[in-house]
Amino acid sequence: SVEGRSPKTIERYRYIMGRFSQSAAAPTRQVTVYHLRKYLADEKARGISDRTLEGYRQVFSAYFGWLHREGLIAQNPAGNLSAIKYAKKEKDIFTDTDIERMKFSCASVRDRAIVHFLRATGCRISEMTQLNRDDVDFANLECKVLGKGNKERVVYLDAVAGMVLQNYLKSRTDACPALFIGKGSDRLTPHGVRFMLSKLG
Numbered sequence: 001s002v003e004g005r006s007p008k009t010i011e012r013y014r015y016i017m018g019r020f021s022q023s024a025a026a027p028t029r030q031v032t033v034y035h036l037r038k039y040l041a042d043e044k045a046r047g048i049s050d051r052t053l054e055g056y057r058q059v060f061s062a063y064f065g066w067l068h069r070e071g072l073i074a075q076n077p078a079g080n081l082s083a084i085k086y087a088k089k090e091k092d093i094f095t096d097t098d099i100e101r102m103k104f105s106c107a108s109v110r111d112r113a114i115v116h117f118l119r120a121t122g123c124r125i126s127e128m129t130q131l132n133r134d135d136v137d138f139a140n141l142e143c144k145v146l147g148k149g150n151k152e153r154v155v156y157l158d159a160v161a162g163m164v165l166q167n168y169l170k171s172r173t174d175a176c177p178a179l180f181i182g183k184g185s186d187r188l189t190p191h192g193v194r195f196m197l198s199k200l201g
Contacts, residue, residue, distance in 0.1 A: 004150055016059045028067070033077045036060055040084070050086035057081050102200055111196055113161075113168035114180060120161035121145075125190045131179040133169060138162055 001010060021028075023042070024035040040053050060078040068076040094102075099119055106112040117128060127145040136143040141157040157165065178187035 006148070006150070013059055013063060016056055017063055020056075020060070029073050031064070031077050033080050036077055036081055050084050054084040054086055057084055105200055109164070109168045109171055110180065111200065113165045114193060114196070115200075116161035116164045117157070120158045121155035123155055125193045129178075129180065129188055129190050129193060132177045133179055134177065136165065136179065138166060 020036075020039050023039050024031060026035060036057075040056060043056070044050075044053060057078070060081060061076075064073065064076045064078040067073045099115070102115050103112060106115060114128070117123070118125070121128075121143075123145055124147070127147055130146060131143060135145075136157075141159065141162045142154050143157070144152055144154055146152055172181070174181060174185035176185045176187065180188040180193075182188040182192045
């Protein structure tokens with residue numbers, strides 16, 4: 001946490017290491033590469049994908065590597081764990097025509113503003129939902145977002161996205177500081193945005 005890891009990363013480590021610890025039934029200082037390999041083999045037999053298993057391996061490598069660097073264990077048992085190969089799936093890219101269809105299919109000015117905002121800025125959904133109204137500089141068509149690793153960067157809107165976003169904000173009568181809201185005037189969640197985009201698609 002002190003090193004700046006995000007709460008989601010820490011929670012993921014806690015979950016994966018917790019499951020491994022239950023399975024291995026061995027004190028941390030006695031964990032060997034064979035415990036790790038057996039766990040990964042058992043998970044594979046359970047039907048877990050190679051991509052997910054590689055994620056587990058990366059967590060083991062980072063966690064035990066940290067323990068070793070801190071002097072809490074004599075050896076890093078994950079040091080000899082080889083990377084797990086998996087087929088990388090290329091994501092489909094929306095064409096300009098697809099984007100235009102999405103814009104015209106939006107059921108509300110809010111949804112239209114979201115599509116325009118994501119298209120113009122290239123923000124992650126989680127970054128967008130953290131933004132407040134005051135974070136957007138409409139004069140310069142830019143805003144600061146907090147990305148992975150708590151790194152701040154500036155993203156830019158085009159003129160149309162800025163206009164649609166302003167129209168959306170003018171239509172609101174709530175006092176919520178969030179840039180986008182859901183039902184009950186609460187901040188819109190990443191899950192809510194993904195649900196909307198899926199329905200729109």
